Amino acid sequence: MLVKEWARLEGLHPQTVWKWCRQGTMPVPVEQTPTGMWLIHDPKYETASHPNPAGSRTVCYARVSSGGRKGDLQRQADRLKAFAVGMGVEHPEIVTETGSGMDDKRRKLNRLLSDPTVGTLVVERRDRFARMNMGLVESALKAQGRRIIVVDDTEPDDDLVRDMTEALTSFCARLYGRRAAKRKTDAALRAARDA
Known part of the structure; x- marks a missing residue:
């Protein structure tokens, strides 16, 4: 599990848990992935929570x-x-x-x-x-x-920020999609006129 998730379950601050990971003083097994991410292997959460x-x-x-x-x-x-x-x-x-x-x-x-x-x-x-x-x-x-x-x-944990990001993403996709469709339509019409 991730550091933030384990810290939340244990009632600790994530910075404290990252510090323990780097110092090697974690009370449960941890590993660092090749990308630098810390994974915590706490048996009481990993095996019992979601089999x-x-x-x-x-x-x-x-x-x-x-x-x-x-x-x-x-x-x-x-x-x-x-x-x-x-x-x-x-x-x-x-x-x-x-x-x-x-x-x-x-x-x-x-x-x-x-x-x-x-x-x-x-x-x-x-x-x-x-x-x-x-x-x-x-x-x-x-x-x-x-x-x-x-x-x-x-x-972001804020629902409003997440909703706004999703709405803007949708609007941008539609806008750029329409532009691309219009360009393709114009090119097809030009090709038909020139033929």
Whole structure:
């Protein structure tokens, strides 16, 4: 589990826990990932809090928005795998995808969400899973006894800030999408007139 989450559960300040991690004075096992992130392995929280139902799978989902970011995609997948292994998953599955976080046209993610054998989805950040309405997906999965684990949940805690960010993201996507569509339409009309 992450430092912030463990500190909250133990009633400690995260800075104190990070200091203990660096000094090697933590009362429970810890490890530092190759990217520098500290993972805390406290048996009383990891094994008892959210066991996977028998037969369910844990899948790590990594996404980037364009093909030019393949290196980022691999590093993201490696971090997720290290996190899942730290959680106690022996052989975590890794699913990688390239596509926009603004639409629902991601075949691999749709397959994972519709597969009832996937009990836990692990994502690096909320925006790697979906730019908007992630709370709705989390609620739907929770109703089925499934869950999403966000490794780096450092987004603003203020609901108003999160809602404003989602709204602006949506407006920008529509605006730039319309511009691109208009340019393509104009180019097609010019080609038809010139032919």
